[in-house]
Amino acid sequence: MKFGILINEGPFTHQAADTAYQFAKAAVAAGHEIFRVFFYHDGVNVASDLAVPPQDDRNVTDNWVKLAEANNIDMVVCIAAAQRRGLLDANEAQRQGKRADNIAPVFRISGLGQLVEAGIECDRLVTFGD
Amino acid sequence: MAEPWEEENEGKVKKFMFINRKAPYGTIYALESLEVVLITAAFDQDVSLVFTDDGVFQIKKGQTTAGIGMKNFSPTYRALEGYDIEKLYVDKESLDARGLTAEDLIVDVEVMSRAQLADLMNEQDVVMSF
Numbered sequence: 001m002k003f004g005i006l007i008n009e010g011p012f013t014h015q016a017a018d019t020a021y022q023f024a025k026a027a028v029a030a031g032h033e034i035f036r037v038f039f040y041h042d043g044v045n046v047a048s049d050l051a052v053p054p055q056d057d058r059n060v061t062d063n064w065v066k067l068a069e070a071n072n073i074d075m076v077v078c079i080a081a082a083q084r085r086g087l088l089d090a091n092e093a094q095r096q097g098k099r100a101d102n103i104a105p106v107f108r109i110s111g112l113g114q115l116v117e118a119g120i121e122c123d124r125l126v127t128f129g130d
Numbered sequence: 131m132a133e134p135w136e137e138e139n140e141g142k143v144k145k146f147m148f149i150n151r152k153a154p155y156g157t158i159y160a161l162e163s164l165e166v167v168l169i170t171a172a173f174d175q176d177v178s179l180v181f182t183d184d185g186v187f188q189i190k191k192g193q194t195t196a197g198i199g200m201k202n203f204s205p206t207y208r209a210l211e212g213y214d215i216e217k218l219y220v221d222k223e224s225l226d227a228r229g230l231t232a233e234d235l236i237v238d239v240e241v242m243s244r245a246q247l248a249d250l251m252n253e254q255d256v257v258m259s260f
Contacts, residue, residue: 006258040166112169115166116166119146
């Protein structure tokens with residue numbers, strides 16, 4: 001089955017990004033395809049390259065980066081939601097005159113059309129959040 | 131020029147339902163979710179909106195937000211018609227519990243029982259709940 005995943009809550013404050021990760025890992029292991037993971041609302045914070053959780057805790061961003069790299073998963077961060085919350089890729093940081101960028105390499109910034117496309121193309125779009 | 135996804139998805143129409151459950155202010159869900167609704171309509175999909183729980187306050191008449199320093203985005207709901215979004219449903223129990231009627235709302239809606247909404251939900255291809 002072709003799955004799309006929507007993550008609506010930020011890491012650590014909320015379990016959504018962890019549960020979605022477990023779901024995606026299990027889906028891939030069972031031979032399903034993850035068409036795209038879309039990060040929206042506070043979920044965009046998962047893409048931050050600058051998070052440094054305590055060493056005895058899981059690293060939500062690293063978990064996703066490894067899973068995405070190993071399985072070539074398309075990881076999309078909503079541009080409007082990201083900019084509002086201070087998440088910028090190198091291009092946007094330069095364009096907005098900001099001194100740093102913080103989007104981890106495996107993620108890409110794009111628009112909400114990518115979420116709608118996932119809804120159209122996937123057999124199931126699964127939402128993780130409140 | 132058409133984007134690649136526009137050509138790929140030409141003619142593919144799915145039934146998208148957006149379930150609005152939260153108050154318009156206090157959290158960002160209502161505002162950011164409205165963005166998804168508008169983009170979905172721009173993709174020419176079959177869009178329905180449901181307002182339930184505190185979500186019914188999103189379309190209440192007479193919102194004044196100056197006191198909380200936030201933009202009153204309720205006029206956007208009146209613009210939905212211009213995007214051919216005309217399927218607006220409101221949960222009767224949620225209205226009743228808050229002492230509201232359809233007369234208190236800024237847009238024309240169909241007031242439904244929870245059983246009716248459940249049937250409608252069953253007919254959808256994609257359900258996003260915010």
